[in-house]
Amino acid sequence: MQYYILRNKNPITLISGILIAAAFISKLAIGRETVFHWSLIAASIIGAAPIAIQAYQAMRVKVVSIDVLVTIAVIGAFFIRNYEESAIVTFLFLFGAYLEQRTLNKTRSAIKELTEMAPESALKQMENGEFEEVEVDDVDVGDILLVKTGAKVPVDGTVLSGEGSVNEASITGESIPVSKEKGSKVFAGTILDNGTLQIVADRVGEDTTFGKIIELVEEAQDSKSEVERFIDRFSKNYTPAVLVLSFVVWIFTRDVELAITILVLGCPGALVIGVPVSNVAGIGNGARHGVLLKGSEVISDFSRVDTMVFDKTGTLTVGNPSVAEKEFYGDSIEEALGYLASIERESDHPLAKAVLEEIGDTTFYPVENTEVVKGEGIVANVNGHRVVVGNVALMEKEKVRLDEKAKADMDRLEKNGNSLVLTAVDGELKILMGVRDRIRPGVKEDLQKLKRLGVKNLIMLSGDNQGTVDVVSRELGLSEAHGNMLPEDKADYIKKLLEAGRIVAFVGDGVNDSPSLALANIGIAMGGGTDVAIDTSDVVLMNSDFSRLPHALGLAKATAGNMRQNIVIALGVVIVLLTGLVFGDWVNMSIGMLVHEGSILAVILNGMRLLHYRFR
Amino acid sequence: MILKSATIQLEALACPSCMQKIESALKALGGVEQDTVKILFNASKVKLDFDEEKVSIEEIEDSIKKLGYEVIKSKVK
Numbered sequence: 001m002q003y004y005i006l007r008n009k010n011p012i013t014l015i016s017g018i019l020i021a022a023a024f025i026s027k028l029a030i031g032r033e034t035v036f037h038w039s040l041i042a043a044s045i046i047g048a049a050p051i052a053i054q055a056y057q058a059m060r061v062k063v064v065s066i067d068v069l070v071t072i073a074v075i076g077a078f079f080i081r082n083y084e085e086s087a088i089v090t091f092l093f094l095f096g097a098y099l100e101q102r103t104l105n106k107t108r109s110a111i112k113e114l115t116e117m118a119p120e121s122a123l124k125q126m127e128n129g130e131f132e133e134v135e136v137d138d139v140d141v142g143d144i145l146l147v148k149t150g151a152k153v154p155v156d157g158t159v160l161s162g163e164g165s166v167n168e169a170s171i172t173g174e175s176i177p178v179s180k181e182k183g184s185k186v187f188a189g190t191i192l193d194n195g196t197l198q199i200v201a202d203r204v205g206e207d208t209t210f211g212k213i214i215e216l217v218e219e220a221q222d223s224k225s226e227v228e229r230f231i232d233r234f235s236k237n238y239t240p241a242v243l244v245l246s247f248v249v250w251i252f253t254r255d256v257e258l259a260i261t262i263l264v265l266g267c268p269g270a271l272v273i274g275v276p277v278s279n280v281a282g283i284g285n286g287a288r289h290g291v292l293l294k295g296s297e298v299i300s301d302f303s304r305v306d307t308m309v310f311d312k313t314g315t316l317t318v319g320n321p322s323v324a325e326k327e328f329y330g331d332s333i334e335e336a337l338g339y340l341a342s343i344e345r346e347s348d349h350p351l352a353k354a355v356l357e358e359i360g361d362t363t364f365y366p367v368e369n370t371e372v373v374k375g376e377g378i379v380a381n382v383n384g385h386r387v388v389v390g391n392v393a394l395m396e397k398e399k400v401r402l403d404e405k406a407k408a409d410m411d412r413l414e415k416n417g418n419s420l421v422l423t424a425v426d427g428e429l430k431i432l433m434g435v436r437d438r439i440r441p442g443v444k445e446d447l448q449k450l451k452r453l454g455v456k457n458l459i460m461l462s463g464d465n466q467g468t469v470d471v472v473s474r475e476l477g478l479s480e481a482h483g484n485m486l487p488e489d490k491a492d493y494i495k496k497l498l499e500a501g502r503i504v505a506f507v508g509d510g511v512n513d514s515p516s517l518a519l520a521n522i523g524i525a526m527g528g529g530t531d532v533a534i535d536t537s538d539v540v541l542m543n544s545d546f547s548r549l550p551h552a553l554g555l556a557k558a559t560a561g562n563m564r565q566n567i568v569i570a571l572g573v574v575i576v577l578l579t580g581l582v583f584g585d586w587v588n589m590s591i592g593m594l595v596h597e598g599s600i601l602a603v604i605l606n607g608m609r610l611l612h613y614r615f616r
Numbered sequence: 617m618i619l620k621s622a623t624i625q626l627e628a629l630a631c632p633s634c635m636q637k638i639e640s641a642l643k644a645l646g647g648v649e650q651d652t653v654k655i656l657f658n659a660s661k662v663k664l665d666f667d668e669e670k671v672s673i674e675e676i677e678d679s680i681k682k683l684g685y686e687v688i689k690s691k692v693k
Contacts, residue, residue, distance in 0.1 A: 006684030057683055061640030101630040108628070108658055115659075137691070221658035280658050 002053050009050050013094040019043035020087050040083035047090030048074045064239040069263045072243070076260035077589065088590040089264060096597030100273070103604040107277055110284025110611055111221065115214050117170045117189050122154035123147070139204050147197045152189060156208040157199035159184045164195020168543075170210060217287050220295040221280050234271075242266030257588075264592040265577045270599040274566030277607035282559030285613050290542040291552040296563075298538045302522045302553065303560035304503050308455050309494060309516070311508035312462035312472060315526055315546070317437040321350060323358035324418055325434040327409045336430035338363045339382040340423045343389050346370065347378065351421055354435045373397075377421075388424045400424040406432065417471030436468070442547055444476050449550035449615070453557065457502070461490045461516075491515040505539075507549070524549070554615040562610055566603040573599040618668040620692050621652070624677065627686040629660045634685065638662065641679050647671030 005012070023039035026032045048071065055067035070093050077086035105112075122139050123131040123146040131146045136154045139145065144160065147153055153166065165177035170189040177193045180186055186199055189210035205211055242263060250259035279296040286293045293299055310316050328336075341359045344352040346367060370380040377390015379398065388398045392410065395402060400422075402410075406429055410420060418434030447458055459480045462469045466483035473481030482493065494516050497504050506513070506520035514536050517523030525537035526544040541548045573595060580587040629635065635655040642662070643650045647670030654663045666676065677687045 003682065003684060007686075053684070057637055061637055063636045063640075065636075097630065101628065104630055105628055111658070218656055218659035218661065222656050276657070 005050050005053060009094060010098060012046055012050060013091065013098055016043045016047035016087070016091045016094065019046070020091055023087070037083055040087040043087040044074065044078060044083060044090055047087065047094055051090060051093060064243060066239065066267045069239060069242060069267055073260040073263040073589065076256050076263075080256045082257070082589075085589045089593045092590065092593040092597055096593075096600060099597075099601055100604065103601065103608065104273075104277070107281045107604065107608050107611065108284065110288050111217055111280070114170070114217065114287050117152070118210065118214065119152040119154040119188055123151075137205065139201055141201050141204055143201045145199050145201060147186075147192050147199060149192055149194050149196065152191055153186045153197075153199070155188050155199075155201040155205075156203040156210075157186055157201045159186060160198045160200055162195060162197040164197050165193045167191045167193050213287075213292065216292060216294065217283060220283050220293060220298075221276075239266070261581065261587065261589050261592060264589045264596070265574070265581060265587070267593075267596050270570035270573060270596070270603045271567070273600060274570050274603040274607075275563050277604050278559055278562040278566055278610060281607045281610035282555060282562070282613075285611055286552065286555055289548065289551055289555075290545055291548050291555065292540040292542065293552070293556065294538050294540075298522065299556045299559050300563075301503065302505065302539060302556040305455060305505045305522060305553070307457040307459065307497055307502040307504045308450060309459045309461060309490075309497070309504060309506045309520065311490075311506075311513050311516075312460050312464060312469065313437060314509045314544075315507055316443055316460060316472060316476065317439050321354045321419070321435050321437045323354050323433050324436045324438075325413055325416065326358070327406075327413075327432040329406060329429050329432070332425075333430060334362075335383075336423060336425050338365060339385065339387045339425060340389060340431060342367050342382055343370070343378055343380050343387060347372075351419060351435050355421055355433060358433070385425050386427070388422075390422065391420055392422065395422050395424060395429070398424065398427070400427055400429055402429060414467060415471070417468045419468070439472060439475060440546055446547055446550055447476055447478070450553060453550065453553050455553070459497075461485050461493060487513060487515055491519055494519045509544070524552070551615040555610075555613055558613050559610055562607060565606055569599055569603055569606070619649070619665055620668050620673075621665045622663070622673055622676065622690055622692045624662040624664075624680070624690040625688045626660045626662065626680065627688060629655075629657055629685070637683055638680060638685065641683055642676065645671060645676065645679055648676065 019039045020043050023036045023043070026039065027036040051067050051074070052071045055065065055071040058065035058067055070089065074086045074090055077083075077089065119136050121133050122136050124134045124139060125144040125146070126132050139155055145154060145157065149164070159180050159182055161182055163179070163181040165179045166186060167177050168187060168190045170191075180195075180197060185202075186197065187210060188203075188208035206215060245266070246259045246262040249262055250256060253259075275296070279299065282299060283293050283295075293302070337359050341356060341362045342365045344355050345364065365383040368381040370378060372378050373390065373394055376394035376397070377388065379386070379388050379390075379394075381387070388394060388400060392402075409432055413420060413432070413434035416434065416436070418436045421433040421435060422429060423431040423433075450458065457479045458476075460469065460473055460476075460478050460482070462481070462483050463485055464483050469481045469483035485493070490513065494504055494506060498519070498521070504520045505522040505524055506516045507524040507526065508517055509526050517525060517537050522539060523537040524539040524541065526541050526546065539552055541552065577587055577592055577595060635657050639653055639655050642648055642653050642664060647667045649665040649667070652663070652665040655661075656663070662680070664676075666673075673690055673692050677690060680687055
């Protein structure tokens with residue numbers, strides 16, 4: 001019976017509404033007072049039933065919920081034969097709850113879209129070698145799966161055979177398809193746009209990147225800030241207090257009407273729902289745009305950030321260095337390039353990779369007697385020549401002559417922020433290459449946007465030498481830039497900023513900067529969907545996309561502002577109603593309920609605006 | 617004692633006091649590990665660990681349904 005009534009709340013609301021309408025029509029049109037009264041009595045009883053059941057359930061677990069207040073108020077109105085009030089209040093309460101549910105679902109829609117991207121089935125290779133469709137829960141690590149065009153990748157896995165392009169928007173927020181071939185990693189929840197892949201399952205279910213993102217977002221929505229916990233405690237004690245107040249008023253004034261009006265006015269509806277609604281809508285917007293915000297505490301801290309500290313390599317710069325400038329000296333350059341490539345081919349130094357990429361196709365020679373000079377370079381015999389590859393220190397040690405022009409070139413390249421790679425053949429300088437890490441496209445504009453959003457200090461910390469750091473800093477217009485820093489130096493630096501009272505966000509790749517990420521008020525990881533980044537930081541920019549940063553900060557600010565607006569709306573309504581009750585005579589139960597439900601809808605609709613937030 | 621963890625998807629929850637009701641009801645159920653009960657309001661999900669020898673997932677679902685909330689799907693691991 002209880003269950004039946006609660007399941008049919010919507011028809012009950014409708015019936016109660018029709019009865020009230022009928023009552024007023026009969027009174028105004030045909031002047032039948034009896035029909036008027038009986039219709040309203042019926043509407044009150046039908047409407048009060050589900051509310052009373054909810055109130056009873058709440059009382060059983062020792063919670064004084066809003067249902068309890070409303071139920072007592074309605075019973076009170078009934079006893080003083082104010083059927084008009086009792087009917088209208090129950091109807092408004094039920095109808096308001098219905099609208100709340102509808103609009104709340106809207107604010108949650110962004111996250112729902114995300115969770116609905118979760119794969120449900122997979123084509124699994126059975127013992128007989130055939131592929132059969134199974135539920136995704138039945139896939140284990142090591143299973144071989146077939147993914148066809150248009151299907152969702154069911155697990156995190158590695159491609160065994162086949163090729164195709166995959167839309168990874170669900171993981172990265174980026175909808176440009178990524179091509180996959182044998183050996184590529186694929187992620188659960190992404191969609192195969194074209195081609196066919198056979199993959200082996202590496203991680204399944206909640207262990208996949210997608211599963212982790214969903215879990216994180218779902219928990220983030222419910223994580224509460226200090227303010228919210230305060231509101232929770234407040235409303236837990238607030239509703240019983242309203243109950244006591246109305247009882248006291250009744251004892252002293254013997255005015256039932258006044259006592260039950262206080263009950264209705266005291267409902268804390270908009271206050272309880274206002275902040276969570278902003279939170280959900282804000283986090284939902286972020287999830288849709290490749291920004292994971294871990295809860296409302298994070299949003300409130302992030303919105304107040306005045307100092308942003310960036311790691312250089314991989315954050316402000318692309319992270320893989322390339323040859324930016326080069327100079328040749330003397331003749332037989334072709335051969336020299338071949339010797340250089342042959343030596344670099346055997347090295348795993350990051351600069352070697354850049355040099356090889358630059359040279360491209362060339363003739364390779366056998367390399368003998370290779371000697372690696374730590375921190376300086378390599379000396380080896382190639383094709384009968386003594387070849388030296390390395391920095392200036394090594395050249396000087398090897399007595400390579402550097403003329404005026406070469407020295408001027410080196411000065412210029414270094415000033416431009418390059419690391420130098422020199423190549424000498426038989427003691428004669430042949431090639432000078434300047435290798436540097438490129439600045440990510442668009443970073444400069446993004447930093448300007450951050451400044452406009454009120455971030456006063458933009459600081460870069462790097463392990464590179466101060467010269468390189470200064471060049472990048474000048475180009476980007478940063479407030480400060482410090483080089484030669486180890487991870488622990490960076491952490492110390494952040495500690496100092498915090499001690500100086502700054503509110504600091506640290507932006508890094510999440511791998512070697514974990515101490516700084518953890519120390520800063522807000523740790524922002526540029527995670528290409530890596531677990532470490534997702535776990536250790538407060539904000540994750542999916543797909544390592546720096547351009548999401550202004551959106552993330554703008555969104556945090558908009559969300560924090562939205563929460564404040566909702567608190568003002570909720571408190572303002574209570575104050576207006578109470579002053580109306582004390583100093584005026586326009587406030588009665590029905591109006592009180594109407595205004596309350598109106599304010600609840602107002603805060604929900606206000607929260608929904610965040611779903612459409614875009615950084616301009 | 618056979619400890620299992622369950623994730624139960626409910627219909628959309630609308631009022632914060634629903635959470636308190638469901639939480640108290642589940643904690644009162646024998647075999648449910650009290651400290652593990654977690655209600656995700658916005659995701660409308662319940663997560664908890666329970667002892668399969670003392671209580672079944674069906675009994676847990678029933679106690680939620682009795683409060684008037686529809687259970688859409690539950691996953692036990």
